[in-house]
Amino acid sequence: DLADELLLEMVEEDVRGLIEGTCLQNAPILHFSAKADEDCNQTLRAELTRLAQGWLDDVAHDRAQRQARPFAMSVDRCFSRQGRGTVVTGTAMSGSVALEQQLQALPASQLYRVRGLHRHGQAVERFVAPGRVALNLAGVHIDQVPTGTVLCVENSLSVTERFDAEVTLLPHVRAAMASRFRAMVHVGTTQIDAAISRLDGQQWRAGEHAFVQVHLDQPMAVAAGQAIVIRGSQVDPRFGQTLAGGVVLHPQAPRHRLKDSIVLDGLEAVANGDERQQVAAMVALCRQSGADELELARWLCLSPNALTKALKSALAQGHIRRFGQPTRYLSPSAVDSLEDRALQAVKAAHLAHPDRAGLDHLQVCRQVGDWLEPTMVLAVIRGLVRRGELVEDNVLFARPDFVPRRQSARAEVVDALIDVVSAGGLAPAIGNALVSEVQARVAIDSAEFTLATKQAQAQGDLICIKVGFWVDRSHIMAMIRAVFERFIDAPSFSTGELKELLGLTRKHLIPLAEFLDQQKVCNRSAQGDRTFRPSALSAWRGHHDPEVFLSGF
Known part of the structure; x- marks a missing residue:
């Protein structure tokens, strides 16, 4: 009654500091007098009742959530009883188990039948967690279920080498600790050496909470x-004092970069958000891989009904999206990333293969990520098709503005090329000059010109002497015939004599002479003179047909 407003405010701040970080942190602070009347006492009783009831409701809700989840228990003792076989005991974390039910032993992943249940020494047909329970297992030796084994409903828990957690460094740890250190981690009834990384990259100090x-x-x-x-x-790191304690948030987490705000915000939502926020955050933490409903059931502390409601709410509000068959859930940012990768893959394919109409769905899936579920990736790509950012034609995906290059040249282009080259005899236009002469007859681009030369060669009309230098096949045959008829009886012939015979400049003569060498008609000596190969002389005398030397064309 004697305290003024300033004193009350100071005392309230002191009390808030004392209860910070405890279960009373958010409890209301009531002002009353030691000489309070009955009304003040009634107010205090009502507030204490409300606070206690809130705690009881939270405990009941947590208990109901745990009971709705699949059965799981860490084995802390295993022994064999005569006439019974193997018996394991432990504290069940969640769910229920009944006689004749199959349980999976992790991490070995073996299935065993429950043929007996005991609770506090009494045989029961069904047990509901939490609490101590003894299980009599059929067909198992005690060495197969040692201390630390987890018994659970099949596929309901994750076996992992990496998980995310929220931990608190205890106040008695005086020296600051590095953001990454090694220690012994105790989970359930087992302990394993581990490396622990603080995800915000900061040093540890006593009493701090952090995500790791x-x-x-x-x-x-x-x-x-x-x-x-x-x-x-x-x-x-294997021995020493207790450093910290906490809870698992993501049992099968991907690797995270330090100081990643998206990861830190996601773990905050999983730790303290409502059910919808937990689902949306967990899906976002899975990045482009997404998650299906079974995985979310393993990774979140939600009952099946609560998970179904949270998924519907998150979908309705656009926090997650659904793709593929079986269904996988992705965050909007992951969808954007996959769409961008798909667009880039199609664009790169257009640049690398301009003559192809597009990428088929298997090629796109491999380019986007061959570790991802193909039906999910395909569903994301079809979203781009619906928005007009890609087009689909006969299961090929392409950009809307892409026009594939011709896969064959027009007949008039091939004819024009052959006519121009044939008109030049053994000295036709070469390189860009040839392109210009053909373009003077018919409108083409460089790509179609290249296709035309390939087609003319495939048809046997033109022979490529070197890059950019084509000669009509009939002129090459006439040249070979003339060379044999002129020099067959000569011991050798010079480049000058060949020039005099063919009437060519060195620009065309040298490539043609080298062509004769390549076709094994002649051998060129160190002095530059040429002689016929014995095999060539024999072939000519036997057939008198230049075609013998053009069998590869």
Whole structure:
């Protein structure tokens, strides 16, 4: 009654500082007097009742959520009883188990039948978590379910070597610790050496909360929401005091970069958000791989009904999107990234293969990411088709403005090329000069000119002497005939004599002479003179047909 407003405000700030980080952190602060009347006491009782009821409701809700999830239990003792066989005991974390049910032992992934259940020494037909329970398993030796094994419903838990967690460094840890250190991580009834990275990249200080990624030395079964304890010392990470404790947030996390705000915000939402926010954040943490409903059930502390409602809400509000068959969920940012990669893949294919109409769906899926579910990637690409950013024609995807180059030249272009080359005899236009002469007869571009030369060669009308230099086949045959008839009885002939015979300049003569060498008609000596090869002389005398030397054309 004697306290003024300023004193009350100061005391309230002191109390807030004392209860920060405890279960009373958000509790209301009531002002009352030691000489309070009955009305003030009633107010205090009502507020305490409301606070206690809130806690009880939270406990009941958490218990209901755990009971709705699949059964899971960490084995802390395993023994064999005569007439019974193998018996394991432990504290069940969630769900229920009944006689004759099949349970999976992780990380070994073996299935075993439950043929007996005991709770506090009494046989029961069904057990509902949480609590202690003993399971009599059929067809298993005690060595197959050692301490640390997790028994669960098949495919309901993740076996992982990496998970994300929210942890608190205990107040007694005085020295600052590096953002990455090694320690012993205790999960359930087992412990494994691990490297622990603080995801915000900061040094550790006593009492701090932080998000971490734990890299285990061996795979282990981990459940979302499961408590972990970190022990170690700077001398030996396997021994020492308890350093920190926390809970698992993402049991099968991808590798994260340090100081990634998207990852930190996502883990914050998984830790403290409502059910819809948890689903949206977990899907975003999966990046381009996305997640299906079974994976989300393993990675979130939600009952099946709560997960279904959260998925519907997140979809309706556009926080996640659904693709593929079976259905996978992606965040909008992941969809944008996949769409951009698909567009870039199609663009690169157009540049690399301008004569092709596009990429088929398997090629696009491989280019976008061969580790991704193909039906999901295809569904994303078809979204681009619906928006007009890509077109689909006979399962080929292309950009709307893309026109493939001709795969064959027009007949009139091939005819014009052959006419121009034939008119030049053994000395036709070469390179760009040839292109210009053909363009003077018919409108073409360089790509169609290239196609025309390939077609003319394939048809046997033109022979390529060197790059850019084509000669009509009939002129080459006449040249070979003239060379044999003139020099067959001569021991050798010079380049000058060949020039005199053919009446060519060196521009055309040298490539043609080298062509004769390549076709094994002649041999060129060190002095520059040429002689007929014995095999060529024999072939000529036997057939008198230049075609013998053009069999490859």
